[in-house]
Amino acid sequence: MVSKPAPDATRRSEKSRRAIYAAALALVGEVGYPKTTVEAIAARAGVGKQTIYRWWSSKADVLLEAFLDLAEQAARAAGHAPDAIPDTGDLAADLKAVLRATVDELVDPRFEVPSRALAAEGVVNEQLGREFVAKLLEPQLQLYVARLRSAQDTGQVRADVDPRIALELFVSPLAQRWLQRTGPISYDYTDTLVDYALYGIAPR
């Protein structure tokens, strides 16, 4: 029999890959980052340890990709591309829509439990924290930078504003309420953040 390439093997790989992502996310949520091991991920995913090491060099790498995949799925489920913030020309509306989708994601247990475990580890483990911020969080924040720059071009944001700081006025409050449970999270709340950030809290 002539050995045929790809289709079956690709499907098998894809299935293993998904099982490994799911196992890694479930484990980190259950036992925390320090106690999550490549062995345990392999056992739970029903694959050999070597399968994991063929594709990734460490548990941090597996988790990084598992989270990238999760974020991409969440973006698609929310009906928007994972790599851009909509630009309808109405900045307030676009930011509110994306933040509402983020609210949905933050309260979804599939996302919340592993994300909390990873965020907690990142607070005390500087190397891991910096890697995950650089590869996961910052690329998402840069989407806001791009959207705010486009708003500067159309005059909806002042030209002297630093977009990288400005985005934190609505992103960071939501992040802190979620991470530290300092207050309830809702669409009303994120809509209000956008209005305050755009127009300021001082009288106009």
Add this chain to the structure above:
Amino acid sequence: MVSKPAPDATRRSEKSRRAIYAAALALVGEVGYPKTTVEAIAARAGVGKQTIYRWWSSKADVLLEAFLDLAEQAARAAGHAPDAIPDTGDLAADLKAVLRATVDELVDPRFEVPSRALAAEGVVNEQLGREFVAKLLEPQLQLYVARLRSAQDTGQVRADVDPRIALELFVSPLAQRWLQRTGPISYDYTDTLVDYALYGIAPR
């Protein structure tokens, strides 16, 4: 000899109390919250375990008071009362001054190391997180609420603004940069946050 009350005993108690605070903060920074025990705090402080249980009912209680004490000392070292934000009549200047003092505190290792350990635990341990937010963080946030209300009285903040949300526009970005290391922290940065929050990023 007639037993004389207080002075010596009070001094001794005060010294033990300080040693216990210092031991609790050092330990939580070194080994994390889960591995910090009342036994280890007692041993490091050079007191008996019963001394600790005479004053506190759990390690969470010891740590809570140790952090309250640390925050109070930091506020006094920064030259302001720990229970109010200055009200000179100039809202922007007052907020900038308090946030600059907070920057100093956040980068001081005596504060940073134990605070990170506790914050990380609060992210995954909901009960502890909620207790520390309620007793440590929220009372500090309420000082901003009071200052913003006073600014509403003098017309420096719009009457329809919710002060509890508004304060997050400058407090949460600093908190996230510190907690998640998403960017550098400086006086320029916190000054900018205050300006953006007060006047908005849209043209006036």
